[in-house]
Amino acid sequence: MGRRVADVTSLTAGVVIGALGVLLLLDNLEAIDMKFAHLAPAVTATAGAILLARGLSRSRER
């Protein structure tokens, strides 16, 4: 029986979006003070991680 491989794109997206959700929750609970200076790199890293995972899984599929 073949081992099922996880979908790397969904896995990465889930982890990074979940992390973004945690940041949002902490900011709303006033545990941290989220500013654009923190958010811009976080959002860019999120998009970058998802695109990277998609690219890597595509090249593996080929």
Added chain:
Amino acid sequence: MNTSDDTTQIQPEPRRLTRSRDRVLGGVGGGLGRYFDVDPIIFRIGLVALTVFGGAGIFIYVAALLFVPAEGSERPALGVRFFRGDRGVLRRVALITAVIVGSGLLAISSAWATGMGAGETVACVAILLGIALVVAAFRGGARWLILPTLAIAIPACVVSAAGVDFHGGVGERSYRPQTVEQIQDSYELGVGHLEVDLRGVRFPPGDQPLELRAGTGAIELLVPKDVCVSTKARIGAGYVGALDRESGGVDVNWNEDSASHRSTPRLVVDGDVGLGALLISEHPVDEDRGFDGGGNGTNDACLTPAA
């Protein structure tokens, strides 16, 4: 012996514009480069320049993606098949449109909910969807869920980082008090344009506090010339112009603590704008000219005793 009659003449293939496999994005620049026999980088730079200056490049690119077939493909381009009524293409276009419109609506709802104080709920939804994506990854994946989840999480984060508060309503508000007693402690607006015109007020010596709040939009405060203005403001992303000084960008913290002579009235402004501008001027800001620092007052009242 006749050799010339037996020779098969090879006809050159007619030149056909196709999207190249040598691609950066959709192969449009590469295809154009091969068709005109020049370096594709020329077309790539041209398309980027047209996109930056005026935005025409993006329309040309999308049109080429739709109507120029891919290299090696026998099928007509996607746009041609769409107009011929190809069911598969129609279904795909309908699905993509639905996903884009749905994600847009989700983004607006998420931003609005966060600005109305339901940021914790939106954050929990984003975390749960993140967990759902991780679980789904081990059951074949759920890539279709990525865009809607991003549409919920990112606008909420932007609104939260900017400190946008949509309480206070939407629209245009204009206040023109004529006496100090008529001035409210605080003026607040959710989205829109808030104008507070204090030019008709005769201020007594001493401090007069004033709080101004806007979620998204512009606050315009008009002050009399004989009043010293001390300003403290926080702008999530946007611009602050206080008489002869200005600053803009993200996370702007403005603090201009101007002291005045005892006999001079002083207006102590505490401003907070999530996304937008706070403008303090001695006369209405010309919409065509914009806020030009230096032409809106000098705050000279802070330097001189009242007459």
